[in-house]
């Protein structure tokens with residue numbers, strides 16, 4: 001899909017980029033993500049947001065918590081390695097959250 005829409009200068013948006021309200025803890029506590037948080041001294045939310053951005057997706061994380069909003073915007077001072085990007089991609093479950 002990303003390759004197809006790129007032909008039209010269109011970029012995909014990641015809906016529910018942190019897993020969605022009430023459903024963040026599965027991702028936040030995934031062993032692969034926890035391991036990468038320790039390598040960078042960043043939170044799970046920051047690792048996930050950075051993955052979206054490096055994967056070339058638009059990510060608009062939702063938060064009503066000022067501390068979280070500042071944290072979620074602080075993802076420009078580190079990079080994930082190619083190996084970390086690949087490891088994070090293995091979390092993919094090919095799950096559809098909605099049909100349109």
Ligand SMILES: NC(=O)c1ccc[n+]([C@@H]2O[C@H](COP(=O)([O-])OP(=O)(O)OC[C@H]3O[C@@H](n4cnc5c(N)ncnc54)[C@H](OP(=O)(O)O)[C@@H]3O)[C@@H](O)[C@H]2O)c1
Nearest residue numbers: 016017018019020021022045060061062063064065068071
């Ligand atoms: N157009 C549509 O129909 C549609 C449908 C789905 C989603 N979206 C868009 O997708 C975006 C996000 O959706 P979403 O808010 O449902 O899902 P989300 O971004 O995947 O998850 C939001 C949840 O993550 C928590 N969170 C955010 N930053 C955190 C942090 N640093 N540490 C711990 N928890 C953190 C938030 O809690 P706190 O509030 O406590 O921080 C909230 O419970 C929005 O822009 C939304 O508009 C649009």
